[in-house]
Amino acid sequence: MQVIGPLMIEHRLIGRMLALVRLELEGVRRGRPLNPGFVQAAVDFIRVYADRVHHGKEEDLLFRELARKSLTPPDRAAMDELVREHAWARKRAGELAGASERLAGGGSGAADDIAKALLDLVEFYPKHIEREDRRFFPAATAYLSEQEQQAMLREFADFDRGLIHEIYRGLVASLEMARLPGQEPESD
Numbered sequence: 001m002q003v004i005g006p007l008m009i010e011h012r013l014i015g016r017m018l019a020l021v022r023l024e025l026e027g028v029r030r031g032r033p034l035n036p037g038f039v040q041a042a043v044d045f046i047r048v049y050a051d052r053v054h055h056g057k058e059e060d061l062l063f064r065e066l067a068r069k070s071l072t073p074p075d076r077a078a079m080d081e082l083v084r085e086h087a088w089a090r091k092r093a094g095e096l097a098g099a100s101e102r103l104a105g106g107g108s109g110a111a112d113d114i115a116k117a118l119l120d121l122v123e124f125y126p127k128h129i130e131r132e133d134r135r136f137f138p139a140a141t142a143y144l145s146e147q148e149q150q151a152m153l154r155e156f157a158d159f160d161r162g163l164i165h166e167i168y169r170g171l172v173a174s175l176e177m178a179r180l181p182g183q184e185p186e187s188d
């Protein structure tokens, strides 16, 4: 498998989630209230899967390796732009998460802020993904030998494996904190 294979498969799952977000926003546009359970799931997906799992592998592994290569100026500019876009998406997802917490607390205006942030992200991701799939990833692959690609695929697997434990350790720690205010969670 080429190194971009897993990233493109992840793009497809992100696309399926975006389709669901679009459906939710369409319902809101027709006057239905936001479904807080869906919002929570979408926030989790965008922050954990799209940003940490997916952008994490792109930035920390693929782009890091490419940064050591002699990229053409257009390819380097394209990579820098993708990193800037990740930063924008991360910030917008953080704002979305903040609004989602306000919604859970009954905050006024939270639903509008959530809908706006979701709309921004739904408009952003397909363009970003298309540029990676059609333009940047094919160019990136040409800089990496077969051996480098196989090594990076193994790093991808290690990255995902480490992250799943980190995510659930964090979840348990936050639940412990919520139950025991003022007490530190157990460290491992």
Ligand SMILES: [Fe+2]
Pocket (backbone or CB within 6 Å): 055, 058, 082, 086, 128, 132
């Ligand atoms: Fe990306």
Ligand SMILES: [Fe+2]
Pocket (backbone or CB within 6 Å): 007, 011, 054, 058, 129, 132
């Ligand atoms: Fe991507």
